[in-house]
Amino acid sequence: MKINMETPVQNTWCPGCPDFLILSAAKKAVSELVESKQAKHTDFVATTGIGCHGKIYDFINVGGFYGLHGRAIPVANGIVLGNPNLKVMVFAGDGDAYAEGISHFVHSARMNPNYALFVHNNKIFALTTGQMTPTTEKGFKGKSTPKGAPFIPMNPISIALEFGASFVAREYAVDIKNLTKTMKAAIKHKGFAFIDILQPCLSFHDFTEYVGKRIYRFKGPLEYTKAMKKAKEWDYSMNPKAKIPMGIFYKERRQTLEEAVDSKTWHTAHPKRKINARLWDSFKV
């Protein structure tokens, strides 16, 4: 049965924005999983941060939680604690996940909640009209850094590996075929499945040419030390000599957050709770 992935909301992304490609890949991944009966439509839930990426909440027909800037990840942590059966997709921006919400990003990698995290990495704060983020290359001239971004970029792939993410991948929004495939794998992975999706911002930071010329695919997942080595091949700078590896760096099955705390689908596990004022009796001396 074909499912409806469309919403009635008018799209407000810039024409040609690779966010459209991430949206189509996500819709495709979800509908394929539902149509092949691997999941129920109503099981899917998207959480988003605030930024251009966050608008995906309005454009994809799944349950959704449009959170605060930087907080798509902790909201998702709560969702899986509240109902471990939901299939959660977290759509975050690079500003979201790596600046405002970096603490949630690194600690969730350790805690290993079962959801897929898709970071729309345009190396820019797009919705606020073009300021540097933690993945912006040093020297980038933006409105807040007219003399060039003063800091070196961070590498979210090696950081995710260092903090114990159990699925780590990099994809390019323009390569929608591979993106869809890896997204599906991430949704199916049990644990914290992270994809850093390179998404050039046509309005404020168009690195299409730089990335397009340098990407290459490798056969993953790799063994941990090799994955780390591969992750460090590109440091998110605009080094002309760099090569950018694309694919799944690392994957392991490890106890998830929900498994660790033995969480339940609470409202069905306990549809009705009776008042238990008898608990007061335990204070009896």
Place this chain on the structure above:
Amino acid sequence: MEFQITIAGEAGQGIARSADLISRDFVSRGLYVFNYRDYGSLIRGGENFNLLRISNKPVYSNNWKSDFALVFGRFSGHHLKKLNMGGTSIGTLPGVKTSFNTHDMLKKIGAPSISANSILLGALYKAMDQPLNNLMTQMNVFGKHAGINKKAAQLGYDQYGGQVKPISFSKGKGPRYFVSGSEAVAYGAVSSGLDLYLAYPMTPATPVLHLLANLKNQDIRAVQLENEIGVINAALGAGYAGATTMIGTSGGGYALMGEALSLQGMSEIPLVVYMAMRPGPATGIPTYTGQGDMKFVVNGGHGDYSKVVIAPGDPLEAFERTTEAFYLSQKYRVLNVILSDKHLAESNYTFDKKPVVKVKPQRFLTKPGKNFKSYKVTADGVSPRAAAGTSLVRATSYEHDEFGYTTEDRGIANTMIEKRLRKARTLEKAVSKLSPVKTYGTGDNLVISWGSTKGAILDAIKEVKGTKFLQIVYLKPFPSSRVKTLIEKSKNVVIVENSATGQIADLIAENTGHSASKKILKYDGRPFGQKELVAKLRRAFK
């Protein structure tokens, strides 16, 4: 019959445990014990003390002078000056009336140094002329270490040759419950159908995290997360998924949660926050008490939205009111703050009653059909709530239409803002049925207060003739008309608050137009003592 015991020593010397043993003994014999805990922000060394006020009538506060003092810390000498006339002291320090060389005594019976407190407890029982076997029974909590501690207690009892001030009373009848505010909130929450408790440790809220994490035979989970921002956002995620969720913190953590408190207002996901105050600003005095965060909590969160703030005054109320917090937050999809403080959270009170619960805990979840309206516009402002996964349920931080889709449309924005604000009136009606204020005593003098000051006030007004006490339990929605009428009926009005500015006066002025200029304030991190407050009230009403 009333007396007070001080037990003072260094952190790690078993002060709190000793206080607990004595308390439980007297409570088990039908007396009322109030146990005040005073400790610093340290793990070893420094000074801790407990004050046990014990009476054959209910007592809800302590005094600052005792009749018996057990002092065995290097830094506890100052307690010797805080004895009532005829009081006696026992300990290891020079200057105490009866001094013990616990080191040598313990060596003789081969007991570890931690058992020094058992020697002093034994001596105390002799000084009070109380049967030692009662204490021995309580010592069974030591498990395999019970034997050696009983031996130490016997030694102290036998070797005590000091002043004896016999305590005599007839055994009280009926059940007695000995409980702290933390225990009451934790168990009240479990009774209300709690599924998840999320927190990042912060004194004085931490005991609730510990209690719930160690609770057995209850199907709830307590999870410590990465920080307070993570905690509150996760709580909203869990609520969206259908779980009944509570989070806990103190002022600093509550400040970090600020943005997401406002997200609660927009997303309308039920949330209960246990907020236990300590003196600020900033790190302040972490292990002491204060009520200075009240206005911050009542006003917190950016934007206009409805919320509920409840301030229970003692553990019995904390249990009852916690059930109301869950009920209101689930039914009306609002933020509900249980406002407590260190004094209520960490003092133990004795009750002879069980809580009376006025509400029935429910999830208030509907079974949604297709095309579910997560934010349906209704007359009372309350949209039926569904759990994520039961339909395509939406929750959002943006202004939205009935389905939860983002909008910037003027008309829809107005409709939705007004829908949310209609809940304020709906809540006022609901809260008016839940005794949002309580009054005690009669007279033209009116004491107005809220929260943990209740104990000292109840104990004090018995000795201040013609005094009525108005306890404001619901700070939001504010019970304006009840407060207004009572103020207008009284001759003298005085505010009592554990803060530097008397914030309740501002709330009263804002909601009733009455200014209460007379204030009894205390802001050194310590609660009001009973006698201290009697003196201050008498002066205020002169």
